[in-house]
Amino acid sequence: MDNTPQSILSVKDLSTSFFLRDGEVKAVDGISFHINKGEVLALVGESGSGKTVTALSILRLIVWPPGKTISGSVVLDGQNLFELPMSEMRNVRGSGIAMILQEPMSSLNPSMTIGAQIMEAVEINQGLKGQEAKQKAIEMLNVVRIPSPEKRFYNYPHELSGGMKQRIMIAIALSCQPKVLIADEPTCSLDVTIQAQVLDLMKQLRKEIDMTIMFITSDLGIVAEMADRVAIMYAGQLIEITDVFTLFENPAHPYTKGIVGSIHDMKRGGALNIIPGDPPNLMHLPSGCKFHPRCEHRQEICKTQEPAYTNLAGDGAHWIRCHFPLGRQQEAEKGDQHDGNG
Amino acid sequence: MANKPDRKKRYSLMVRFRHNKVAFVSLIILILIFIVTIFAPVFTSYSPTSGTLSQRLQAPSFTAPSEGASPHYLGTDQQGRDVLSRLIYGARVSLKVGFVVAIVGALIGITVGMLAGYFGGWTDMIIMRLVDIQASSPTLLIALTFVMVLGPGERNLIIALLINSWTLFCRMARSQVLIIRGSAMVESGHAIGAGNKRIVFRHIMPNIISPLITTFVMELAHFINAEANLSFLGFGVQPPTSSWGLMIGEGRQYITNAWWIVLFPGIMIGITVLCLNLVGNWVREEFDPLAVKR
Amino acid sequence: MGMGKYILQRLAFTVVVILGVSIMIFLITHVIGDPVAVMLPLQASEEQRVALTAQLGLDKPILEQLGIFLSDAARLDFGISWWQRVPCINVVMEKMPATLLLVTLACLIAVVVAIPLGIAAAYKPGSLIDRLLTGGSLLGISLPPFWIGLMLMLVFAVGLGWLPTSGIGSWRHVVLPAVTLAFNPAGHLAQIVRFEMIQQLASNYVLTARSKGVKEIVILFRHALKNIMTSAITMLGSDYAKLVGGLCATVEVVFGWPGFGHLVTDTIHNLDFPLLQTEVFFVAVFVCLLNLLIDILYAFFDPRIRY
């Protein structure tokens, strides 16, 4: 049983809603997935699909009002985070799960030196104090390849470029020595060449220190570079989860096929295949399958009945939320049965 | 064009008030105050300027002092004048001073501010230096110097307050024009070949109007307060005319045995200014064109 | 630009402001107003008028008068007060400390009350404490201070007899006027602290801090507080300047506090032109120096500001 991947973070039936003036918005609607130790799980979806809310819900950082996690459980290394009192939850943040946010410009405190901000993470999560903590912080600057770290230690965030700030964010997250690192679109506001540098750094760090990463992104190119497994979100639900190679070669959900296809089309030239219609409006979600108004394969049942989250392959590796998975009619039925029996 | 089927009326006022009952109540109170002030004689039978000395310093009561007369609901003052009547007529002065100063200030300030914002360059620099100097100078004392030299009175009080009334509007109008002028909206206007006139009147003006309304409401509150302060010190309207600030100033000697002379005008100033502030806040939150619409 | 150079620039601007204010005051008192008419009784003869005009130097060309006025002002020589018959500068200097004490105390009270409450309200928007604070701060800026003073006096001095109604002397005399004056700045300060704090708490760096396990109290006071200080200082500084610059007058009058505001009121009632000129000049200098101090404080709280 040595080679069996060991789940370190598992999320079950997580739902988070925002209660706004005009009604309830189900930002995350009953999602379940797990991350194995040492792997990179990419959480992919368009804006508003609930990726960031998922991350914040896991860390219990949804602010009420207006947001609230309604149901679900998050188990980190055998510990159910949703049952912890807030004071203990604080200890989980950082040393249990650390997070890199998407906007490096605003994610650092403008009135504190970057050194102090890294030191803070070191002091809280590694228990070091004073000079020792400072040494550690400088070491972390070295780890993320910041030149002349002793000098940079005393810089304020506004004195650094966007790419540098994102490196600092990575340094802060790593200083927490987390079991799981959540990276929320860490490169989406950076220029392409800087994005390449940051991704390269993350790849190298992953090799150096065996990190478990949940990588949130909307760019399938980054998924292809980084991910081991991929979870696709649509309108607050997980609609497909599988390993990265299957996802690119043989996606089962029509939506996944649509977004993967657009990359290939781009290379071929000629007209691009499109997913017709508009992204869902969370205020007015369709009945049945959330994707059915844009789906070319929809049938009557899709409009009325919400598909269950079913295991496609039978070995627990490929899950999908669709009545008619592409090119897998038989297996899907088997999966359904399996699900029904269990 | 494109006005025919109006299924979704976006500017329906009631819909906008739905989420802010406090602002709605404030607006109703303000309207009531205006109505009572305008139709003052309907609401009181007593003269605000002359009283019966035998009736002086009467506490509020619901019993009529004599046959056929109406009761002094809010009591009488040191000269036997009906406090309610003085309150209602006093509102005229307070509101008039507030409105005149705010309107004139807005007209001057918005015009100058828009010129500065639209033309930039020298015009902008000179105007903004003037505003800076004004902001760093003791405007209240300069206003008081006017009052001293010209003598106290309603007209001179308005002149004195006017000195400082335009700067906030000017800053506000200028910054709004600058924001809108640099926006993609105006750029797209240029790109489709719309002339300056069309851009200013069709696109810039309607989009800066609501922050300016907010400023106007807030400044109105500010000047009503300022009038009360100066009248309290005796630099505003002169007796026997009534104004809220003056009533408190005159009545404060009698505070130990006739609290009502001072209490009610203070409450009136408080309510008016408070309601204006609440309505102003609401306009800012609800109509701000730069805030992202839900 | 270096700090020193920036301060020099600001001092130069201060000179411009003071020059502008002086010219304005001169124009108001000498062109719009007529000092001779004010000083002489109504039935004064034409000879008396001419004599006084010459004595005051008002027969000279207006520009020359202005020149004399400005050069005297530069030497802090503002002439003799018509009302008190002593040099104006002495009168102002004598009254200033009492007002500075009162206003400083009022602002301290405002800070002590408003900042913690503003932070508490921002931490739980919509809670009871938030609603109370929002309502209270609106009252603080809406109610006229002289009326608040009278009501406090009615309750605590007249009714309960705990504190004296007016005058100056022991610490007990200063309580009521200082508390009264504190309402307005406290209202402003609470509003701005609440507003800014809500913005800060919703910002990404607070999320970063939370995600690395920082305690909430540390987030509030170590991370966020420093970032709202510039706005708070701006607001407090502007209120301080306004209070010293004459807004304290009504409250000083209510409580018989012999300070600068009270002096201004008396000056106007006594039509003392030179004294009022001195007062305006003084406040102008004071406000400018205060603004300079605030600018220097900015750089301390916000590392992005470099002069």
Next chain:
Amino acid sequence: MNNTPEKGTTAMEPLVSLRNLKKYFPIGGGLLKKAKSNVHAVDDVNLDIRERETLGLVGESGCGKTTIGRLALKLLPKTEGEIYFRGQDIYKYNPDQEKKFRQQAQLIFQDSFSSFDSRNRIGDIIGEPLIVHNIAQGSELEDRVAELLKTVGLKTDLMYEYPHTLAAGQKQCVGIARSIALRPSFIVADEPISALDVSVRAMVLNLMKSLQTSQDLTYMFISHDIRVVRWLSSHLAVMYLGKLVEYGETEEVFNNRLHPYTEALLNAVPIEDPRDRDIEKSILLGEVPSPVDPPPGCRFAPRCKLAKERCRQENPVLEERRPGHLVACFENYHGDSEI
């Protein structure tokens, strides 16, 4: 117009030509003081766009691509140089000519929504160009607007809606409808899809390509995504820090990268197939320097692996290295493996 940079590619006169175009933004100066320094947003750029071509303009933020787009539409004052539209200098137009030019040349915004007056309905927004140029009124206007909405694939009754009720892709289509309302020949599209989600990008791109054929459009397509540019553009221009570094037909440039920066940009794009993830790629180090006081010599030299002493001192000029393929580089770089 004798010094056309590409000689002999086609005999056809270009629709738009930029000649020695410069745009500096002064900073730090006042009205009385001279500006302390300048942002060299666009520095001596020569470009031609022929009719029905799509010129893809790529580069990182701060390279001046957006500024060039605005200058080509005369939405900004230029600092130096000329811009010719059908052979006439657009900065020397009289008001009548300018009005005609505004019908001929249009802009598509990155975020169309921000360019709408949110108080107007979709119909008013699309119809405004027609009103401004006195082309249609009343029911005729309404018909034209409906037709435009159909052309961009939207339902006609959207014209009575307010823009904030639309989805992001629809907003962008409304922006496109407005820009083609006057039947222009030249459109500058400034990052028209970078703010959109993946699933709607394809729709907007398809629309732009089909409109090009049906409306005889010439595009200047500004983007930071070199993949998209390859799909849409016939010609490619790569910019770095205000300078044009490489120009040519798209496939020619892709197959024969003559400038190390072009190569780096291509390498920086994330891979398209997870099986390629272990292929070693050279990553461009460093960051784009500030466009204020840019480095002397070749602006790319501080980040360039090939940089020699000469690169740090002399400024390389754009020259034709292969037929119709121009590059500004002293080194004889040639990346020709299949990408």
